[in-house]
Amino acid sequence: MRKGFIFLLGPALLCTPICAQAPISLRDAVRTALNGNKSIVGSAASNDAATARVTQAKSGALPKLNYSEAWTRSDNPVFVFSSLLTQHQFGEQNFQVQPLNRPDFLNNFQSLITADQPLYDAGKTSRAVRSAVLAKDITVEDARRTQLDVIASVVRSYHDAQLDAEQLNATRQALRSVEADLERAESRRSAGVATDADVLSIRVHLASVREEQYRRSADLDVARAALNDALGLPLDTAHTLTTAMVPLALPEAALADYERNGAGSRPEAHQMKAAKELAETSAAEARGTLLPQVNLHAALEADRQSFYDRVGANWLVSIGLRWNLFNGFGDRARIEESRSALRRSTAEQGRVDSAIRLQVRRAWADLRAAEQRIESARAAEAEAEESVRISQNRYEAGLATVTDLLRVETALLDTRTRYLAAVHDQRISAAMLELAAGTLTVDSEVLN
Numbered sequence: 325m326r327k328g329f330i331f332l333l334g335p336a337l338l339c340t341p342i343c344a345q346a347p348i349s350l351r352d353a354v355r356t357a358l359n360g361n362k363s364i365v366g367s368a369a370s371n372d373a374a375t376a377r378v379t380q381a382k383s384g385a386l387p388k389l390n391y392s393e394a395w396t397r398s399d400n401p402v403f404v405f406s407s408l409l410t411q412h413q414f415g416e417q418n419f420q421v422q423p424l425n426r427p428d429f430l431n432n433f434q435s436l437i438t439a440d441q442p443l444y445d446a447g448k449t450s451r452a453v454r455s456a457v458l459a460k461d462i463t464v465e466d467a468r469r470t471q472l473d474v475i476a477s478v479v480r481s482y483h484d485a486q487l488d489a490e491q492l493n494a495t496r497q498a499l500r501s502v503e504a505d506l507e508r509a510e511s512r513r514s515a516g517v518a519t520d521a522d523v524l525s526i527r528v529h530l531a532s533v534r535e536e537q538y539r540r541s542a543d544l545d546v547a548r549a550a551l552n553d554a555l556g557l558p559l560d561t562a563h564t565l566t567t568a569m570v571p572l573a574l575p576e577a578a579l580a581d582y583e584r585n586g587a588g589s590r591p592e593a594h595q596m597k598a599a600k601e602l603a604e605t606s607a608a609e610a611r612g613t614l615l616p617q618v619n620l621h622a623a624l625e626a627d628r629q630s631f632y633d634r635v636g637a638n639w640l641v642s643i644g645l646r647w648n649l650f651n652g653f654g655d656r657a658r659i660e661e662s663r664s665a666l667r668r669s670t671a672e673q674g675r676v677d678s679a680i681r682l683q684v685r686r687a688w689a690d691l692r693a694a695e696q697r698i699e700s701a702r703a704a705e706a707e708a709e710e711s712v713r714i715s716q717n718r719y720e721a722g723l724a725t726v727t728d729l730l731r732v733e734t735a736l737l738d739t740r741t742r743y744l745a746a747v748h749d750q751r752i753s754a755a756m757l758e759l760a761a762g763t764l765t766v767d768s769e770v771l772n
Contacts, residue, residue, distance in 0.1 A: 350482050350567040351771045353555060357478045358766065360556030364474060367467035374460035381456035384449035387441040394434045399427055407432040410627040412636035435626040443643070446615035451605050458602040462595050469591035474554070475764050479755040479771070481554045485547040486569040487748040491741055492540040498737040499537060501712070502530045505729060508720055522726040529730045533737075571698050571747050572754055572770060579688050582761045586680040589762030593680060596673040603669040607662035613655045616647035680760065687757040694750035701743035708736040 348356070358364055398404070404427040408414040411432070417423065442449065506526045512518035549559040587593055623640045648655065715732045718724035751770070758764040 345562040345564045347564045347566045350479065350565075351766060353482055353551070354475050354478050354766050354771060356557070357474050357555045358471065361474045361554065362556060363470050364467075364556075367470045370463050371460075371467055374456075374463040378453065378456040378460055381449070381452040384445070384452055385442070387439050390438050392434075392436045392438075394436075396432045396434070397429055399429045401425060401427055403432075404428075404430045407627065410625070410636050410638060411629060413629070431629045433628050433631050437624045439620075439622045441620040442617070443620055444616070444618040446612045446617055448609070448612055448617070451609045451612065455602060455605050455609075458598045458605065461598045462602075465591035465595045465598070469595075472591065472759055472762070472764050475766070476755055476759045477554045478551070480752055481547065481551040482565065482567070483569070483748050483751050485544065485551050486565055486567075487744055488540060488544040488547045489565075490569055490744050492537065492544055494737060494740045494744065495533060495537045495540050497740075498733065499530070499533045501733055501736075502526065502533055505716070505719075505726075505733070506530060508716075509726065512720070512722075517722055518726075525726050525730065529734075567772075569744070569747055569751075571695075572751055572772065574691075574754055574769070579685065582684045582688060582757060583681045585761040585763055586684045587677055590680050590760075591762065592676050593762075596669070596676045600666070600669045600673055603662070603666040607659070607666050610655070610658040610662040613648055613651075613658070616645055618643065618645050684757070684760040687753060687760045691750065691753035691757050694746055694753050697746035698743070698750055701739060701746045705736070705739040705743050708732065708739040712736050 396403070396407075401424060405414075405418070405424065407430055408418060506523065509518055509523045509526050513520065513523055548563075551563075552559045552561045555561075621640075621642045621644065624637070625639070626635050626637045628635045711732045715724055715729050719726065719729045754770040755764060755768075758768055758770055764770070
């Protein structure tokens with residue numbers, strides 16, 4: 325049996341056996357995508373990396389411990405003299421002029437353990453940690469935005485597949501109706517009450533409807549693959565979509581509430597707030613370069629002529645202060661740069677807030693328009709069905725022309741298509757409104 329991706333949305337859409345397909349609701353499709361979509365997997369990896377960067381920043385406050393091992397061989401007088409001292413091997417014979425000026429080659433194996441601890445870094449470490457935490461917050465919000473986009477993509481792909489399947493179903497119904505008209509016309513022609521022109525006109529219309537059916541079928545194949553891509557599944561996976569394509573009954577909510585939710589809940593709004601704080605931290609870091617830094621350094625050293633014996637050990641502890649008094653105006657320029665970045669971040673925060681509110685209003689308007697179109701198309705479809713029934717009876721009785729019959733049947737297919745498109749747009753617009761408000765989740769009512 326040839327495998328295919330099949331959607332069953334009504335009794336008129338007959339396909340391969342149901343047992344070969346997995347039923348899936350819109351909510352289940354969203355859950356599948358959140359577990360398998362590649363963008364979600366990538367976001368999780370980014371979060372892990374951001375967490376690791378926070379740990380790296382915190383390490384700035386901890387001591388740094390290093391071990392090194394070195395071997396040196398030379399007859400340089402200064403090297404030999406100092407090495408003998410550090411090896412605790414210097415004797416009276418080494419004060420003689422000839423050995424001092426022309427010593428023999430000497431080996432020095434040096435083992436060194438050093439420890440460095442910042443005592444005061446003018447807040448550098450704390451600012452680095454704060455910057456890493458803010459960067460992680462931005463990454464987390466980016467992951468949440470990816471999740472919202474994935475849910476919206478699944479909703480759109482799911483309803484696109486439903487729309488194409490229902491439109492294909494409507495085209496098939498229209499095809500059967502035209503075939504019945506053709507039988508009537510041929511019967512009337514045999515009875516001598518219709519001409520060849522009537523039969524030919526209906527056949528031309530039948531060919532047009534069949535062409536529409538082929539186009540709808542191709543659109544459905546693409547929509548099936550697009551849905552599987554959004555779900556993170558192989559493109560030819562078979563499903564039965566179980567969420568009915570009917571208008572949503574949505575609770576009343578004020579536009580201002582959606583705008584307020586968008587401004588407070590959207591990942592972009594949180595990201596811009598974190599970005600502004602990050603710019604403030606960067607400005608503080610630039611100013612901090614003008615402050616002194618104090619560090620503790622300790623070392624434990626062992627020197628010997630062979631690797632295993634005759635060890636001379638010593639230790640060292642020091643505290644150092646470093647103060648940047650002048651750096652060629654570079655520090656001052658960095659301070660000015662950070663201030664400019666902060667002003668830009670503040671302006672960008674206002675721009676994003678306005679963009680979110682505009683997106684909410686656009687989605688709100690699209691939803692209201694779709695709901696109005698549903699009511700209009702529902703009434704038009706009922707009237708078109710009655711018009712087709714009357715025209716078919718009138719044509720059979722010889723009271724209407726074939727042109728009248730084809731015109732009303734074309735109008736019926738058009739009204740059915742417009743009604744399906746209105747329902748499709750209403751369900752997607754409802755999801756886009758929650759997306760704009762930042763409240764779209766797997767538990768949202770728009771997935772019912």
